[in-house]
Amino acid sequence: MPNMSPKKVIMPEQEPEIRARNFDEVTLGYTKEMAIEEAQRCLDCKHKPCVSGCPVNVRIPEFIKEVAGGDFEKAYEIIKSTNFLPAVCGRVCPQESQCEAKCVRGIKGEPVGIGRLERFVADYMMSQPQNKVAKPESNGIKVAVVGSGPASLTCANDLAKLGYEVTIFEAFHTAGGVLMYGIPEFRLPKDIVQREINTLKDLGVNIMTNMVIGRVLSVDELFDMGYKSVFVGSGAGLPRFMGIEGEGLVGVYSANEYLTRINLMKAYLDEYETPVKKSKSVAVVGGGNVAMDSARSAIRLGAEHVYIVYRRSEDEMPARLEEVHHAKQEGIEFKFLTNPVKVIGNEKGQVTGLECIKMELGEPDASGRRSPKEVESSNFILEVDTVVMAIGTSPNPLIRSTTTGLDANRHGCLLVNEDNMTSKEGVYAGGDAVTGAATVILAMGAGKNAAQSIHDFLKNV
Numbered sequence: 269m270p271n272m273s274p275k276k277v278i279m280p281e282q283e284p285e286i287r288a289r290n291f292d293e294v295t296l297g298y299t300k301e302m303a304i305e306e307a308q309r310c311l312d313c314k315h316k317p318c319v320s321g322c323p324v325n326v327r328i329p330e331f332i333k334e335v336a337g338g339d340f341e342k343a344y345e346i347i348k349s350t351n352f353l354p355a356v357c358g359r360v361c362p363q364e365s366q367c368e369a370k371c372v373r374g375i376k377g378e379p380v381g382i383g384r385l386e387r388f389v390a391d392y393m394m395s396q397p398q399n400k401v402a403k404p405e406s407n408g409i410k411v412a413v414v415g416s417g418p419a420s421l422t423c424a425n426d427l428a429k430l431g432y433e434v435t436i437f438e439a440f441h442t443a444g445g446v447l448m449y450g451i452p453e454f455r456l457p458k459d460i461v462q463r464e465i466n467t468l469k470d471l472g473v474n475i476m477t478n479m480v481i482g483r484v485l486s487v488d489e490l491f492d493m494g495y496k497s498v499f500v501g502s503g504a505g506l507p508r509f510m511g512i513e514g515e516g517l518v519g520v521y522s523a524n525e526y527l528t529r530i531n532l533m534k535a536y537l538d539e540y541e542t543p544v545k546k547s548k549s550v551a552v553v554g555g556g557n558v559a560m561d562s563a564r565s566a567i568r569l570g571a572e573h574v575y576i577v578y579r580r581s582e583d584e585m586p587a588r589l590e591e592v593h594h595a596k597q598e599g600i601e602f603k604f605l606t607n608p609v610k611v612i613g614n615e616k617g618q619v620t621g622l623e624c625i626k627m628e629l630g631e632p633d634a635s636g637r638r639s640p641k642e643v644e645s646s647n648f649i650l651e652v653d654t655v656v657m658a659i660g661t662s663p664n665p666l667i668r669s670t671t672t673g674l675d676a677n678r679h680g681c682l683l684v685n686e687d688n689m690t691s692k693e694g695v696y697a698g699g700d701a702v703t704g705a706a707t708v709i710l711a712m713g714a715g716k717n718a719a720q721s722i723h724d725f726l727k728n729v
């Protein structure tokens with residue numbers, strides 16, 4: 269008999285007043301008993317609507333059925349058949365707008381906790397003694413993968429399993445891309461990312477760090493070195509700013525820089541000498557997951573006041589509901605319908621405040637969201653010493669500017685066809701380098717599609 273409880277089994281987590289002062293993971297995961305109880309809520313629907321909501325088509329009812337029966341190893345095998353990063357996806361995927369949004373149980377209650385179960389299975393298997401993955405027999409064909417974020421890691425994994433000699437070229441000193449520099453430790457522990465990456469090394473994938481493609485080597489030079497195809501998964505690491513007065517003052521960060529210093533360069537640990545401002549009051553501009561990550565990191569670094577400044581209402585905020593909920597619990601203050609107009613500084617060039625103006629929602633814009641407009645004479649000042657701009661990113665122009673025949677749109681995103689091939693034969697791309705900043709799982713879907721397309725292309729070369 270299925271468990272007909274209308275609510276998910278509650279996920280244990282740190283108390284807000286405790287977790288707001290540490291970088292340990294907020295959610296603690298299910299026990300075996302909790303996982304089995306939650307899995308038994310699945311109705312094993314004949315048409316499997318949840319699968320259609322997953323960009324990598326995880327066989328969701330199949331793995332959940334195994335969890336319900338207590339066979340976690342079999343559940344893991346099923347997940348891994350399509351998803352290379354289950355411990356990551358179980359933590360950071362927006363399940364509420366993807367697989368869980370399609371769950372039949374969500375019609376008259378809460379959907380099955382698909383992400384929580386995926387995380388449980390991955391964590392359970394990581395806790396068990398592991399045998400190394402056998403390296404497939406090589407077909408002797410070399411493929412280069414630029415970047416090591418979720419799109420690149422997925423593409424490299426799928427190609428390596430097909431026997432290709434894959435080399436990843438990563439610009440930073442550590443592989444993992446946005447999983448390492450963008451998402452904080454309290455949402456995604458870095459040792460989990462590295463353990464997932466280590467399975468690639470077992471498959472024979474060579475990972476070269478400190479390799480800035482476009483500077484150290486160009487894409488054209490990779491072909492000259494014998495690589496038969498190149499996948500570009502270099503992400504969207506170029507931050508955007510508002511273009512308002514005062515953005516050059518000391519104490520203004522892009523979210524990319526702020527989070528990279530904290531996450532990749534461990535600025536939150538005393539034994540690291542990474543400089544990051546010890547702020548008293550912080551304003552984070554934006555309403556997405558990156559804004560939530562920045563604000564929640566700021567409170568953990570000791571800020572007394574942290575504000576989210578967002579020009580639309582809470583209903584339009586694109587961040588995950590869970591992240592907004594956690595941010596509120598941790599004491600972060602939300603300034604909705606508010607837009608910065610000037611960063612204020614002192615004679616030393618340091619931030620002392622953020623001048624804002626109130627907004628109201630007008631008619632829907634091209635995306636269907638109601639367009640905000642300023643309310644006259646509603647200016648006010650937030651007294652802050654740090655401002656973090658989390659209003660989006662674009663792909664770095666370095667690769668496209670140093671590669672012949674590589675077309676991009678006006679936002680700098682590489683243009684690809686349905687097979688993820690760019691305008692240059694043999695060069696494929698996916699993830700944020702194509703879409704602009706998006707989700708981990710969408711990037712993984714692009715990496716899977718590109719790997720299959722590269723395989724099909726190289727069979728005919």
